[in-house]
Amino acid sequence: MASPASSAPGGVAVVGSGLIGRSWAMLFASAGFKVKLYDIEQRQVTYALDSIRKEMKLLEQSGSLKGSLSAEEQLSLISSCSDIREAVEGALHVQECVPENLELKEQLFAQLDGIVGDQVVLSSSSSCLLPSRLFSGLVHVKQCLVAHPVNPPYYVPLVELVPHPETAPATVDRTYALMRKIGQSPVRLTKEVDGFALNRLQYAIISEAWRLVEEGVVSPGDLDLVMSDGLGMRYAFIGPLETMHLNAEGMLSYCDRYSEGMKHVLKTFGPIPEFSGAAAEKVHQAMCVKVPDDPEHLAARREWRDRCLMRLARLKSQLQPQ
Ligand code: NAI
Missing domain, CATH: 3.40.50.720 (NAD(P)-binding Rossmann-like Domain)
Incomplete structure (x- = not known):
């Protein structure tokens, strides 16, 4: 040593x-x-x-x-x-x-x-x-x-x-x-841009999550599951671009197959949410059922999150890319 x-x-x-x-x-x-x-x-x-x-x-x-x-x-x-x-x-x-x-x-x-x-x-x-x-x-x-x-x-x-x-x-x-x-x-990043890269991606996700909940398409709890038990499972290992590459016979094949469908869905996205009013109240209440917003519960949940991230970091370091 x-x-x-x-x-x-x-x-x-x-x-x-x-x-x-x-x-x-x-x-x-x-x-x-x-x-x-x-x-x-x-x-x-x-x-x-x-x-x-x-x-x-x-x-x-x-x-x-x-x-x-x-x-x-x-x-x-x-x-x-x-x-x-x-x-x-x-x-x-x-x-x-x-x-x-x-x-x-x-x-x-x-x-x-x-x-x-x-x-x-x-x-x-x-x-x-x-x-x-x-x-x-x-x-x-x-x-x-x-x-x-x-x-x-x-x-x-x-x-x-x-x-x-x-x-x-x-x-x-x-x-x-x-x-x-x-x-x-x-x-x-080759040049500065508002939100840098991470927050631009994060805000795009938050924005659509909010709209889906506000429009009553899905409950706040289920929305979070879409990420934690769905997209997030693979995003810890491969990003959205590699996901496209693997979900078809390579990137060009993915674009060929899915670009029209993606553009159709993207055109249906709504305006930027206000993140206030009744929708904020609804999401807040749902979150508080899972994690009450007092300092003790929030701290305990953060500690649990950090333990999960530590285990995930260890797993990622053990799994060599093929
Ligand atoms: P913090 O509030 O926990 O710590 C700030 C520290 O700076 C305090 O200890 C304060 O006494 C000290 N301070 C204030 N004025 C000072 C000065 N003139 N000279 C020296 N020290 C001074 O803040 P936190 O969360 O650590 O954030 C720091 C930076 O990191 C911010 O720019 C934040 O945006 C960024 N950041 C924060 C993240 C987060 O999740 N908290 C994540 C990524 C970045």
Whole structure:
């Protein structure tokens, strides 16, 4: 087993130690990177380090800890920092994880721009703020991009890499390689687009799900089963395009056979839902029958979801593609 000191290939600074910052810190440490965790709230970093310790120990006990280092070795790689300059000093990669607020992130990147050198990558975890809003006008804009993870990042490996129009290709390449090194599954968007790729797909699904329920075609519970016991079963292994390829004698054969039918159905799709009023009330009530919306029930269900995702991640790593 490699020792933490010999395996530390360079420093990473994680700015913001909430839900996503904690996950990034664990992922970087799992690959042997030294991590400096900075937060504007010192209490928050103390809490983050405590919860990372607890989570890593549990993961180790259940055999799910990532990487080849022990939990103690990984923990020794993560340190807290109360000064942003100190946090980013010597870092090769800065992963920003502050709340999704444009003004806050703009201020932070302006601050980082003034203190970093030419070698570091400045990466935002933003779910939906476009790089052109976050990084325009920065001296180090070539070194900036969005690396959008999926919650919970420790179990769901996808990371969307979204460049600013002026981001250097080398910045994307370096971040892509880093994400692979920490066991994540990066995808490159060649240009920014609202919602990036994941949320555009997710919103297309939510939109049609809502319309089907609003029109009374299917109940909210059954709608969710269409995904969890239907489409979702294969989507954990193959995407929609490969599904087309396999569901006929190749993609062209699928298009030949099914394109008219698809276009016919697509033309019947309704307008963008309002997500409010009676329909929202109906869906809310149905969801609360399954999972009451008090903090305890929601937390318990999230824990169950994360256990399922952890088992699925293990299964996927065992199943080699043919
Ligand atoms: P959070 O609210 O759990 O954590 C944010 C942390 O940033 C807090 O600890 C806060 O004290 C700290 N903070 C606030 N201002 C700061 C500053 N100026 N400097 C340093 N630290 C500061 O938020 P969460 O959920 O971790 O989200 C962080 C980012 O990750 C957001 O951009 C969000 O859109 C993105 N993201 C969130 C996902 C989620 O499901 N929660 C999924 C994917 C991305």
